[in-house]
Amino acid sequence: MSKKITKRSENYSKWYNELVVKADLAENSAVRGMMVIKPYGYAIWEKMQAELDRMFKETGHQNAYFPLFVPKSLFEAEEKNAKGFAKECAIVTHYRLETDPDNEGKLRVDPKAKLEEELIVRPTSEAIIWKTYKGWIQSYRDLPLLINQWANVVRWEMRTRLFLRTAEFLWQEGHTAHATSEEALIEAKQMHDIYATFLKDFMAIPVIKGEKTENERFAGAISTFTVEALMQDGKALQAGTSHFLGQNFAKAFDVKFTTKEGKQEHVWATSWGVTTRLIGALVMTHSDDNGLVLPPNLAPIQVVIVPIHRNEEQLNAISEVADDLTKKLRAVGVSVKYDNRTTHKPGFKFAEYELKGVPLRIAIGPRDIENGTVELARRDTLSKDYIKQNEVTTIVVDLLKEIQETLYTKALNFRDTHITEVNSFEEFKKVLENKGGFISAHWDGTVETEKEIKKLTKASIRCVALDVKQEEGVCILTGKPSSKRVLFAKAY
RNA sequence: CGGGGUGUAGCGUAGCCCGGUUAUCGCGCCACGUUUGGGACGUGGAGGCCGCAGGUUCGAAUCCUGCCACCCCGACCA
Numbered sequence: 001m002s003k004k005i006t007k008r009s010e011n012y013s014k015w016y017n018e019l020v021v022k023a024d025l026a027e028n029s030a031v032r033g034m035m036v037i038k039p040y041g042y043a044i045w046e047k048m049q050a051e052l053d054r055m056f057k058e059t060g061h062q063n064a065y066f067p068l069f070v071p072k073s074l075f076e077a078e079e080k081n082a083k084g085f086a087k088e089c090a091i092v093t094h095y096r097l098e099t100d101p102d103n104e105g106k107l108r109v110d111p112k113a114k115l116e117e118e119l120i121v122r123p124t125s126e127a128i129i130w131k132t133y134k135g136w137i138q139s140y141r142d143l144p145l146l147i148n149q150w151a152n153v154v155r156w157e158m159r160t161r162l163f164l165r166t167a168e169f170l171w172q173e174g175h176t177a178h179a180t181s182e183e184a185l186i187e188a189k190q191m192h193d194i195y196a197t198f199l200k201d202f203m204a205i206p207v208i209k210g211e212k213t214e215n216e217r218f219a220g221a222i223s224t225f226t227v228e229a230l231m232q233d234g235k236a237l238q239a240g241t242s243h244f245l246g247q248n249f250a251k252a253f254d255v256k257f258t259t260k261e262g263k264q265e266h267v268w269a270t271s272w273g274v275t276t277r278l279i280g281a282l283v284m285t286h287s288d289d290n291g292l293v294l295p296p297n298l299a300p301i302q303v304v305i306v307p308i309h310r311n312e313e314q315l316n317a318i319s320e321v322a323d324d325l326t327k328k329l330r331a332v333g334v335s336v337k338y339d340n341r342t343t344h345k346p347g348f349k350f351a352e353y354e355l356k357g358v359p360l361r362i363a364i365g366p367r368d369i370e371n372g373t374v375e376l377a378r379r380d381t382l383s384k385d386y387i388k389q390n391e392v393t394t395i396v397v398d399l400l401k402e403i404q405e406t407l408y409t410k411a412l413n414f415r416d417t418h419i420t421e422v423n424s425f426e427e428f429k430k431v432l433e434n435k436g437g438f439i440s441a442h443w444d445g446t447v448e449t450e451k452e453i454k455k456l457t458k459a460s461i462r463c464v465a466l467d468v469k470q471e472e473g474v475c476i477l478t479g480k481p482s483s484k485r486v487l488f489a490k491a492y
Numbered sequence: 493c494g495g496g497g498u499g500u501a502g503c504g505u506a507g508c509c510c511g512g513u514u515a516u517c518g519c520g521c522c523a524c525g526u527u528u529g530g531g532a533c534g535u536g537g538a539g540g541c542c543g544c545a546g547g548u549u550c551g552a553a554u555c556c557u558g559c560c561a562c563c564c565c566g567a568c569c570a
Binding site: 155275363 | 493527528529530531532565566567568569570
């Protein structure tokens with residue numbers, strides 16, 4: 001059995017197997033890069049959704065749902081946005097099939113059923129949402145409008161990658177409208193903070209909060225705030241973005257409101273989103289050679305109980321203890337699975353739940369029944385201990401908290417030791433090649449230089465950190481003056 | 493779309509250069525029995541349009557042509 005993961009760097013997709021599979025839709029199908037999220041993977045997404053949704057609602061947002069299809073004329077209304085996504089759109093041109101007279105039992109597109117106007121499958125929903133907002137906003141009393149949508153979007157990327165860049169993905173997209181520029185900017189920053197907090201507290205992933213350069217900015221945005229994470233292989237991953245859109249969309253869709261003073265003004269907008277890519281980030285941040293390692297706050301199963309027995313009599317005695325523990329743990333909000341399958345041996349189950357990243361495992365055998373103990377094993381450290389049955393609940397609760405913190409600390413430590421300051425282009429290339437991670441360097445602030453560095457090294461500017469300190473220096477490529485360092489990295 | 497690589501059972505593969513019995517092996521799957529404190533063992537069994545189409549040949553997994561798919565690297569991107 002070769003389920004054990006031997007080489008971490010080889011391919012993260014081995015870890016994904018528990019969570020997701022590539023969609024096997026049809027032979028010769030043009031559909032590529034779609035994924036099927038398995039129940040266990042989807043359960044993680046549901047937990048993420050629940051926590052994010054709670055945070056959104058606590059900050060005054062509401063959920064709504066907008067259509068999947070965007071008429072082309074609507075889509076092209078905001079020019080920059082349309083241009084940015086034009087190269088990766090799926091387009092609906094017909095609405096009916098008919099039996100193919102030349103091909104028994106087959107269907108073909110009915111040429112008479114051509115749509116007058118093509119429909120774009122949303123790559124993002126700004127257009128359709130702003131078209132709708134136009135009808136909802138008349139007065140300053142209608143503002144702010146704070147709406148979020150949980151949806152799927154389609155981006156027909158030339159090259160897809162499981163989890164990180166699938167052709168269809170799930171996400172949430174928030175779209176807000178405000179009376180003033182200041183208020184919109186505060187909203188964009190607030191959501192940026194919420195993402196950083198979510199990543200830290202639930203995913204145990206440390207992020208760098210920063211702003212994107214003009215070159216990396218969202219199409220149609222004035223500024224893009226990003227949370228950047230670092231994966232175990234030294235590559236950076238954009239984990240979430242929040243955009244200040246200015247009045248671009250309000251102007252494109254003519255969304256105006258009457259101020260208190262009776263003046264007509266365009267509204268100010270934000271949009272922000274995170275996607276199923278976060279599951280990829282989770283996997284690539286914490287997992288080890290034995291498989292997934294899930295932070296307790298997101299693990300669908302936090303504790304698994306495995307019985308060890310020779311006969312039915314023993315199993316019954318163990319089940320009694322297991323059921324009791326299950327009840328007590330559930331009472332304090334711990335999700336527990338008692339795996340009493342008799343079709344698999346304990347060793348098999350141990351390996352299986354390690355692969356699935358279950359944070360804690362309790363094994364109960366005849367010896368434990370005699371001694372009033374259980375064996376408790378941690379997924380993160382792979383260490384084991386015998387503890388008293390009557391102490392299980394308190395120890396488990398504490399340990400889940402501790403594992404959550406340990407995972408974060410470990411990831412933070414890795415991240416911090418992989419931010420390297422360099423002062424020359426030679427040094428830059430050397431660090432990039434040998435160590436990876438973020439490279440903090442001076443840059444002259446031009447798009448040309450950024451593109452040139454990317455061309456030469458494949459590294460891009462991930463962000464200008466919000467907490468960056470002013471510091472005189474010279475651009476590592478051009479030698480022109482620079483007032484602060486920016487963070488470069490190779491990215492997914 | 494450009495460069496490189498790979499398609500053999502659910503998964504991983506041998507065979508291909510040099511054409512020739514019934515296509516190899518491991519995992520997984522099914523049945524029965526013995527097992528169960530770290531991925532059990534034995535016996536028996538099922539499962540294959542050898543990516544697709546065409547060609548060469550007495551004969552093709554193997555040689556030739558075309559196509560398709562997937563993987564890696566670029567351009568694009570959350």
